[in-house]
Amino acid sequence: MDFLKSAVASAIAKGSSFPYSLGDRVDLSDSIWTLHNATKREDGSACSIFTFEIASNKSRLPLAKNAVRKSRTLRHPGVIKVLDTIETETSIYIVTERVVPLSWHVRRRSLNEETSKWGLYMVASTLKFINGDASSVHGAVRASSVYTSESGEWKLGGFDVLSSMNDDQAVIYTYGSLVSDAARYTPPEIVKGGWDAIKRHPLTAVDSYGLAILVYEVFNGNFTGGDQVGRTTNIPPSMHQSYKRLGTANPKLRLSAAHFVEQGKKSGGFFETPLIRLTDDIDSLGLKSDAEKEQFLNELDGLSDDFPEDFFRMKVLPELLKSVEFGGGGPKVLSAILKIAPKLPQEEFNLKLTPVVVRLFGNPDRAIRVCLLDHLPVIGDRLSQKIVNDKIFPQMTSGFTDAAPVVREQTVKAVLPVVNKLSDRTINGELLKFLARTANDEQPGIRTNTTICLGKIAKNLGQGSRSKVLVAAFTRALRDPFVHARNAGLLALSATLDVFSEEDCATKVLPAICPALLDREKLIRDQANKTLDMFLQRVRKFGNTMADTALPSATSPDAPKDAARIGTSNDKSWAGWAISSFTNKIAAADGDIQPTASSIKPSEEVARSASVPHPAKSSSPAPLSQGSTLRPTAQHLGRSLSEQPTPALKAEETSDDVYDAWGAMDDDDDGWDKDEDPFNAPPAPAISAAPPKPKASPVPYDDGGEPDFAGWLAAQSKAKKPLPKGLNTSRSASATRTPTSNTMTKPKVVAPATKTNTKPKDEDVEDGWGDAWD
Incomplete structure (x- = not known):
């Protein structure tokens, strides 16, 4: 069939x-x-x-x-x-x-208490109209006669026996028993006296009994017979008394639908819920006074998350949108709108809500902006990439520099839900520029949240600048006076461990973490130890994969022939001799060891090895020009052995020299000699003075073929550095260097000049050659 x-x-x-x-x-x-x-x-x-x-x-x-x-x-x-x-x-x-059909929801027990009260209120209000204004009897009130619309509202149907009591030939009198399953739902007085008993009892009695059955079905799911009417199982306690009066066996004592609504709407009654109040006020929202509108907005905050989404989508949302855009609804109305937004179909969201959100981001009201930023995690996924990148983010950027700290902080937090919708150019350009600003914000909370934000968006940054940006940001956070900012920096480093290369870990990150090991706060010290262990583990693991040495092997044909000789000691501790720089082969150490310099008279000539160059004879000093003074030459660290004191000194006399030597190294040797750099070699100074008069020097120490390394080093040092300004020396008396070559020209000894060159100094020669010695 x-x-x-x-x-x-x-x-x-x-x-x-x-x-x-x-x-x-x-x-x-x-x-x-x-x-x-x-x-x-x-x-x-x-x-x-x-x-x-x-x-x-x-x-x-x-x-x-x-x-x-x-x-x-x-x-x-x-x-x-x-x-x-x-x-x-x-x-x-x-x-x-x-x-x-409402019966679908009843059988599935999918109705929550808030929605159930709201639906029963609508049905009871409809019965109030039918019984009162229409002077009619529905005659078949039950779950199967109620339907839910697309808006989620409960609508009364099933008008098969709906009859006006002003009609003596009403259908209900004749055909009331033909209603489907009438035996279960018929009131006791009808069972005894037939449908004509309606005339002898209150008009509302039949529908009140049916409303009691509907209340039971809504909260319990199934109704089997008249003996269940009046049972309070699963029915809210606030409704018990009124519900029992609806289903009482005596029709004259039954509570009418109108009285049921009235009792529910009393202060503290079961129909006094935010959802029901919202339903009553939504249609007249635009006509309300400021005080009434404020009360309505307060009701919005009382709504729970289990409100009927279809009703809000179809009925409430259009009114709220008009209110927030044109009626001054403010952030409270906007919050209610954004609660509904995630439950909208995508097409409806794009049509109704997206244009409003874009316009509201341009609204100068800070409360509106903060509300939008708070709800971006909820609606961010529903917004298209083009809308976010081209329209919303350009409006968001004003929040990074806003005068109100709450706006700046919420803007930083709102980066996370939209970063996946931004283009690489926007992320690595505008976004990083603004985050660099908030990383130095005066508010410590904003600095902390910026560090957290950078840690979470690390994967979205460009590979070319990612490591550089994060190292700079996180190491700066480690120096922040705010304890939680330092902790955020350590946690961010731990979370982005895979972003950094092993070289960055060893040379940039680890040195920055180490000071935090002695932080005044135990929280920071503990986290620093954890973070340090993570980075050390990675560096050590990578170090184990590296080759033992980068130098070529001794048997390799590419090995240099003049490689430095490795020490002959078998001591592998730190105190063992590591390398010798004075000779390359053991076979070169031939000849006899000569006596010490103290036993040789200055007038004696000592035979030197052929491999050692003769020491250059110093020229006599040139006469000083008028008004010039001669600065004393600083003692060079690498003085020759012949100039060193005899080993017969006492321990007390040599102890201070040790610290003087370390100090001399610290003062003179900066690790970079500009004179050795071919790109920075200065032109040879023009010196016209006569060479200095040679001065007698003691016979240098003869090592029998071992090069006088210290003496040679001193000679080279003197040859490289020109005399201080004001001293006239011979042009050829000093070692010169061509601007395009690193090779030293051999100094020549010239006869003393009879005249002093009075030619003005070349303007190109730089001043301050002797300033380093001042």
Whole structure:
């Protein structure tokens, strides 16, 4: 039979004269109607069609005709909205707004308490209208007669026996018993006296009993018989007393639907909920005074997250959008809007909400901006990449420099939900520029959150600048006076360990972490130890994979022939001799060891090895020009052995010389000799003075073939550095260097000049050659 019904309905739906297309069949229990989802052919809008097959239900045809008639004439927000009615010889169709049977939700127990109260309030208010204003009796109030619309509102249907009590020939008197499953739902007085008993009792009695059954079904899921009416299982305690009076056996004592609503709306009553108050006020939001609007906005904050999303999407959202944009609703209204937003279909979100969000980001109201930033994690995924990158982020950037700290802080936090929607150019350009500013913010919380933000978006940064930016940011955070900023820096380094190369870990990160090991706060010290262990483990692991040495092996043909001789000691400790720089081969150490310098007279000539160059004879000093003074030459660290004191000194006399030598190294040797750099070699100074008069020097120490390294080093040092300004020396007496070569020209000894060169000094020669000695 069901197959035959569907076939007939489909045949009619395919007819060219039928303006609707039938879709899926919706199962309806306890009803003479078959419900189908449908669409209007003209515009494709959704609707529902109740179908009654005359041939198979002739006995109930009066009920169907009554339902059609009452549906056309009864208009109320709590009643199913009828779009059209069609009657043919074989079928009757009632076209309504798209609805779903409430019994579906009842059987699945998917209704929460807040929504259940809200729905019962709407049904009770509708019955109040039917019993009072319409002077009618519904006669079949139950879960199967209630439907939910696309907006989630509960709508009353099932008008098969709906009758006006002013009509003596009302359908309910004659055909009331033909209602589906009437035995379970009929009130006790009707069971005893028939439907004519309605005339002898209050008009509201039958529907009040049916409302009590609906309350039980909503909170318990199933109703089996009259003995369950009045039971308070799972029913909210605040509703117990009124619910029991609805279903009492004496019809004269039953509470009417109007009184049930009145008791629920009392202060502290069961219908005093934020959702119900919002429903009552939403339609007149634009007409409310400032005080009433403020009260309404406070109600929005009281809404829980389990509100009926369809109602907010279809009814509340349009009104709230108009209020926040044009009515001064403010952040409270916006918060309610953004609670609804994630539950919207994507197409509806793009159509209704995206343009509003873009416009609101341009609003100068800081409260609106903070509210938008707070909810970006909720709506960020629904916004397209183009919208975020081209329209929203350019508006967000003003928050990084806002005068209000809360705006700056929320802007930094809002980077995370939108960073995946930003282009690489925007991230590595504008975003890093603004984060560099907030990293130096005067508010410690903003500095801390910036460090956390950089740690979380590290993977989004460009590979070319990622390591450089993060090292600079995190090491700066380690020096922050705010303890939580330092802790955030350590945690960020731990989280981004894989971002850094092993070289950066060893040379940049580890040196920055070490001071935190002695931080005044134990929290920082503990975290520093953990972070240090992580980086050390990685560096050590990489170090184990490296080669033992980068030098070529001794047997390699590419090995240099003059490689330094490794020490002959077998001592492998730190005190063992590591390398000798004086000779390359053991075979070169030939000849006899000569006596010490103290046993050789200055006048004696000592035979030197052929491999050692003769010491250059010093020239006599040139006469000083008028007004010039001669600065004493600083003692060079690498003096020759012949100039050193004899080893017969006492320990007390030599102890101070050790520290003097370390000090001399610190003062004179900076590790970089500009004279040795071919790109920085200064031109040879023009010296016209006569060479200095040679001075007698003691015979140098003869090592029998071992080079006088210290003496040679001293000679080289003197040859490289020109005399201080003001001293006239011979042009050829000093070693000169060509600007394009590193080779030293051999100094020549010239006879003393008889005249002093009075030619002005070349303007290109730099001043201050002797300043280093001052």
